[in-house]
Amino acid sequence: MQKITSYQAQQTYTQILTDLEQRNIFKDNEKEKWESFLTRLHPNFFELINLLYQLYFDRFDFYYQIKQLWISLWEAYKKRPQYLKNLDIKREKNPLWFQDQNSLAAVCYLDRYAGTIQNFETKIPYLKELGINILHLMPLFQTPQPQNDGGYAISNYRKTDPKIGSIQELKKLIKDLRSANISTALDFVFNHTANDHPWAQKAIKGEQKYKDYYYLFPDRTLPNQYEQHLREIFPEEKPGSFTFLPETNQWVWTTFNTYQWDLNFSNPEVFKAITEEMFFIANLGVEILRMDAVPFIWKELGTSCENLPQVHTLLQAFNLVAKIVAPSLIFISEAIVHPNDVNSYINQNECKISYNPLMMATSWEALATRETKLLQKSIEFYYEINQNCSWLNYVRVHDDIGWTYSDENAWEVGINPYDHRRFLNDFYIGTFPGSFAKGVSFQHNLKTGDQRICGTCASLAGLEKAIKEEGQTEIDLAIKRITLLYGLTITSKGIPLIYLGDELATLNDHSYLNYPQLKNDSRWTHRPIFDQERFAQRNDPSTPAGKTYHAIQNLITLRRSNPILALGEMIPIHTGLKSLLAFVRQLDQQKLISIYNFSEQSFEINQDFFTYHLGQAEIIEIISKNKIKDTYQIEPYQIAIFQIKNQ
Numbered sequence: 001m002q003k004i005t006s007y008q009a010q011q012t013y014t015q016i017l018t019d020l021e022q023r024n025i026f027k028d029n030e031k032e033k034w035e036s037f038l039t040r041l042h043p044n045f046f047e048l049i050n051l052l053y054q055l056y057f058d059r060f061d062f063y064y065q066i067k068q069l070w071i072s073l074w075e076a077y078k079k080r081p082q083y084l085k086n087l088d089i090k091r092e093k094n095p096l097w098f099q100d101q102n103s104l105a106a107v108c109y110l111d112r113y114a115g116t117i118q119n120f121e122t123k124i125p126y127l128k129e130l131g132i133n134i135l136h137l138m139p140l141f142q143t144p145q146p147q148n149d150g151g152y153a154i155s156n157y158r159k160t161d162p163k164i165g166s167i168q169e170l171k172k173l174i175k176d177l178r179s180a181n182i183s184t185a186l187d188f189v190f191n192h193t194a195n196d197h198p199w200a201q202k203a204i205k206g207e208q209k210y211k212d213y214y215y216l217f218p219d220r221t222l223p224n225q226y227e228q229h230l231r232e233i234f235p236e237e238k239p240g241s242f243t244f245l246p247e248t249n250q251w252v253w254t255t256f257n258t259y260q261w262d263l264n265f266s267n268p269e270v271f272k273a274i275t276e277e278m279f280f281i282a283n284l285g286v287e288i289l290r291m292d293a294v295p296f297i298w299k300e301l302g303t304s305c306e307n308l309p310q311v312h313t314l315l316q317a318f319n320l321v322a323k324i325v326a327p328s329l330i331f332i333s334e335a336i337v338h339p340n341d342v343n344s345y346i347n348q349n350e351c352k353i354s355y356n357p358l359m360m361a362t363s364w365e366a367l368a369t370r371e372t373k374l375l376q377k378s379i380e381f382y383y384e385i386n387q388n389c390s391w392l393n394y395v396r397v398h399d400d401i402g403w404t405y406s407d408e409n410a411w412e413v414g415i416n417p418y419d420h421r422r423f424l425n426d427f428y429i430g431t432f433p434g435s436f437a438k439g440v441s442f443q444h445n446l447k448t449g450d451q452r453i454c455g456t457c458a459s460l461a462g463l464e465k466a467i468k469e470e471g472q473t474e475i476d477l478a479i480k481r482i483t484l485l486y487g488l489t490i491t492s493k494g495i496p497l498i499y500l501g502d503e504l505a506t507l508n509d510h511s512y513l514n515y516p517q518l519k520n521d522s523r524w525t526h527r528p529i530f531d532q533e534r535f536a537q538r539n540d541p542s543t544p545a546g547k548t549y550h551a552i553q554n555l556i557t558l559r560r561s562n563p564i565l566a567l568g569e570m571i572p573i574h575t576g577l578k579s580l581l582a583f584v585r586q587l588d589q590q591k592l593i594s595i596y597n598f599s600e601q602s603f604e605i606n607q608d609f610f611t612y613h614l615g616q617a618e619i620i621e622i623i624s625k626n627k628i629k630d631t632y633q634i635e636p637y638q639i640a641i642f643q644i645k646n647q
Helices: 006-022 028-056 062-079 082-093 110-114 117-130 167-179 198-204 221-227 268-282 309-325 339-344 357-369 373-382 407-412 417-429 463-469 472-490 510-514 522-526 532-536 544-560 563-567 607-614
Strands: 105-108 134-137 156-160 183-188 192-194 242-245 250-253 260-262 288-291 330-333 353-355 390-394 440-442 452-454 495-499 569-573 580-587 590-597 603-606 619-621 631-634 639-644
Touching: 006 028, 006 062, 028 062, 028 268, 028 309, 062 268, 062 309, 105 110, 110 117, 117 167, 134 288, 156 167, 156 268, 167 183, 183 268, 192 198, 221 242, 221 250, 250 260, 268 288, 268 309, 309 330, 339 357, 339 373, 357 373, 357 390, 357 417, 357 472, 373 407, 373 569, 390 472, 407 417, 417 440, 417 452, 440 522, 452 522, 463 472, 472 495, 472 544, 472 590, 472 639, 495 544, 510 522, 544 563, 563 580, 563 590, 590 607, 603 607, 607 619, 607 631, 607 639, 631 639
Parallel strands: 105 134, 105 495, 134 183, 183 288, 288 330, 330 353, 353 390, 390 495
Antiparallel strands: 192 260, 242 250, 440 452, 569 580, 580 590, 590 639, 603 631, 619 639
């Protein structure tokens, strides 16, 4: 590992500082702000320069690149609004604010939820009613039309989609959300830009500086060598990882879609440029960035170009510059990869929060099989993370469901992981006999057999089929499945995330098939437009929307009144019943047992089970308030939480 000594770092710091001050980097009225900036930069400079040296030590212009980055950080710090600097100070005093039992996140597409930024202001009262205090707005920046991967192809990081409003309206919305004690999260799409981004357009025109921002090749020689080790992400839409550019007679690296050009982070100018875009977004008032497509941001010939060590170095560097300019800014890792790799990004120096794709996928697996052995094994192996970090636990989001469980864990519990993925796909598409689900296939790779699933929580849990083909009994079971999945999410350690619409039991939206720009992307099945009718039914317990909303609200109330559910250690325990998932939860001296039934069958648990784990005492189930006598019956899809009375 390449390193710079503390003496060398201090010498570099002094030289750059002298040079910049001689150039009058700050105006007379900015001296106090400059001194404040230096108090943040200096203690972090040694670590930052070492991280960047690991990546760029062989650059002849390394010193120049560090100086240019320093200037960029100063400009971002100078422009940061005072109310955000006050928030920075507040967050530094309470860096684990997101671990509070009151933390509840939600996510939605702003345009599909409210139409425009201004209209979204009218949704704030509902978010407060639901109890949301972290809101993730899906990509809303300018994108190419009509194809843009659901907003994940950014044409301009500093302009919103003109159909929804202006950047100033977004800034006002974020500030209004903050006034309502709701922190805003946005996606930071930094693995790639759209092909119509100004950088890409300048590259097409032949400007060498911007050609170096991307991976451009004169022929297929290197792309062919790279592709020996790369996996295809969208095999139905765009086989391979490179796209031919007829304008320049070159090939460009496109991991995802042909219009999404991968950025070249081996170029330090790209790190500086994307950092400037990051701070523009942060200075709008954004407190959390979902770091999109994290595993792919570094390329190296002869590897899969996923999860390489340099990815971690880059994330640590992004964290350090945030610590200097915007200390309240934190990152969410989005890495839908092997569980070992998912967990590798979760630490204080990289991503303090991470999506939990493993619990999501194995919860749906348990719902299909009525067996919790793979879910329990996965939690035993992977749930515990750094105590200063948190999982973001979810049931559904905008993306597909991929069966990213560990093959090793599957074999250990007697499951053939390859055959099992085929079963799960068939089950949730609805072709497996006895399936309750109405899902849609996504990106079926005929060469590898890989396939993913789309659909809303309600449709995958059986509500769509029950309403259209069955009856009230099946409708009630479907609502219980929805409640079970969200119950596990809400009562588990970490931050629960609601995909807005799920709390109203929103069904699949097949209207996307009517739009040429959407019809080839089945993920739009579960990206429905806000359903005003279901929203109006949320307080009507005779409707699926009302029943689901009431059940989820009760779970949120339960979590907020029991900090142990948000913060307590989760220790999996065995009940001897294959459909039940159970934990001992412990926080300080408090202890309880939580049980989740992933079956439509009832089960009896002997009192000895509870006394073994909780001791000889009067034990109650805290949701129903029922006392444990000789046995306790766990009803179909029930969540039950037990503790010693008056604990």
